[in-house]
Structures are given as structure tokens and as C-alpha cells.
Amino acid sequence: MSEIKQTKVKKAKKRLSKSALILIIGTIIIAIPIIAFLTILGVSALQTGSPREGSRFDADLDPAITNDTVSALKADLETMGSFDGVEVVLSEGQLKIFIDTKDGLSEDEVDSIVTSAYNKVNSVLPINTYFTATDSKKMYDLQINVYTTAEASPIGAADSRQYKLLHKNSMEEAYSIEDMAHPKDPALAAELEGLTPEAEEVPEEEASEEGSGE
Numbered sequence: 001m002s003e004i005k006q007t008k009v010k011k012a013k014k015r016l017s018k019s020a021l022i023l024i025i026g027t028i029i030i031a032i033p034i035i036a037f038l039t040i041l042g043v044s045a046l047q048t049g050s051p052r053e054g055s056r057f058d059a060d061l062d063p064a065i066t067n068d069t070v071s072a073l074k075a076d077l078e079t080m081g082s083f084d085g086v087e088v089v090l091s092e093g094q095l096k097i098f099i100d101t102k103d104g105l106s107e108d109e110v111d112s113i114v115t116s117a118y119n120k121v122n123s124v125l126p127i128n129t130y131f132t133a134t135d136s137k138k139m140y141d142l143q144i145n146v147y148t149t150a151e152a153s154p155i156g157a158a159d160s161r162q163y164k165l166l167h168k169n170s171m172e173e174a175y176s177i178e179d180m181a182h183p184k185d186p187a188l189a190a191e192l193e194g195l196t197p198e199a200e201e202v203p204e205e206e207a208s209e210e211g212s213g214e
Contacts, residue, residue: 065090067090069125073088073121073125080113086098095130096145097121099113099117100147100148102148104160105148106162110163111177117146127142133170139170141170144165146164146165146166147181149161164177
């Protein structure tokens with residue numbers, strides 16, 4: 001018998017052409033940002049309507065003002081006198097106090113209440129600790145509103161309304177008091193009020209004609 005020699009033929013591997021290689025690399029480069037964008041878009045769509053957790057005061061407001069402290073401060077403020085209302089609101093890094101006093105108080109009496117309220121705050125929440133920022137952290141801002149009525153009156157009107165606002169930003173060394181009831185420049189305020197367009201008056205003749213139905 002004749003021996004049949006079988007030879008193994010090795011198939012040579014096909015190499016990608018240069019143009020095909022450039023096309024594949026280009027496709028990958030383009031696909032990466034598209035996939036990233038679609039991923040972000042999908043995650044955002046899934047989180048639509050969900051509240052974002054977190055705080056812009058991370059590592060700040062330390063020590064923190066608690067609800068129990070706010071309640072205690074309100075009780076102390078109410079012992080200062082007979083008021084129409086006292087509110088203490090803690091929100092977004094601000095402590096706001098609203099004291100609605102009896103009508104008819106003088107400016108000096110309202111000023112005295114503002115100062116007394118500030119001292120009450122300092123006794124419960126020391127200003128240097130809770131309302132003064134440091135190099136490394138922010139602290140609370142303070143507002144104290146004391147007024148005989150919160151409703152504004154027309155500029156230039158003879159009015160005994162009093163409204164004083166004490167405010168201290170945590171970045172400020174000392175507080176300031178603003179008069180919210182009376183303009184700093186009454187003449188300028190009256191001039192600006194005079195520029196406000198008023199309703200046009202209907203002549204008496206036209207009004208009588210409309211009333212007669214003619």
C-alpha cells in the first residue's frame with residue numbers, strides 16, 4: 001500500500017487593513033461620550049421627582065441650634081412683656097424672631113425691646129458661638145423684627161407705626177438696626193411715590209351722562 005502523506009496546511013490569519021483599524025478606533029472614540037451621555041440622561045430621568053439630599057452647610061453650623069432651644073428661646077422672649085405675638089423661626093441657617101408689640105409704643109420703647117430681645121438671644125445662644133463665623137466654618141445669621149404693625153403705611157402719611165429690624169450676618173462683627181417704618185430720605189421717597197401712576201379720574205359731565213343712561 002502506498003502511504004498517503006497528509007500535509008497540514010496552516011491557514012494564515014488575516015490582518016485588518018489600516019483603514020478598517022482606523023474606522024474601528026474612531027467608532028470607539030465616538031461611542032464613549034455618547035454612551036456616557038445616555039447613561040447620565042437615563043439616571044436623571046429615573047431620579048426625576050425625587051428630592052436631592054444634602055446640605056449647603058456641610059461642616060458648618062457647629063454647634064447646631066436645636067428645636068428644643070428654639071422653644072426655650074421663644075418662652076424667654078414671651079416673658080419680656082405683653083405682646084400680640086412672638087414667633088421664632090429657624091430656617092436655612094437663619095434664626096428669625098418676630099415680635100408683634102402693642103400699638104402706640106414709641107420709637108424708644110421699640111428700641112428697648114429690640115435690645116432686650118438681643119440680650120435674651122445672647123443668654124440662650126451666645127452670639128460669639130452661634131452667630132459668628134470662623135475661618136473654617138459658617139454660622140447662623142440673626143434677625144430680630146420688632147413692630148407695632150407689620151403692614152406698611154403710605155409714604156408721607158402721619159403715622160406712629162414703628163418697625164425696627166436688628167440683623168447680624170455671621171461674617172459681621174457687630175449687629176445693625178434698621179428703621180423699616182420710615183424712609184431714610186422722606187423727600188426722595190415722596191418724590192418716587194409721586195411718580196406712581198394713579199387711576200384717571202372720570203370728568204363729572206361724562207359720569208352724569210353714563211348715570212342717566214343717555
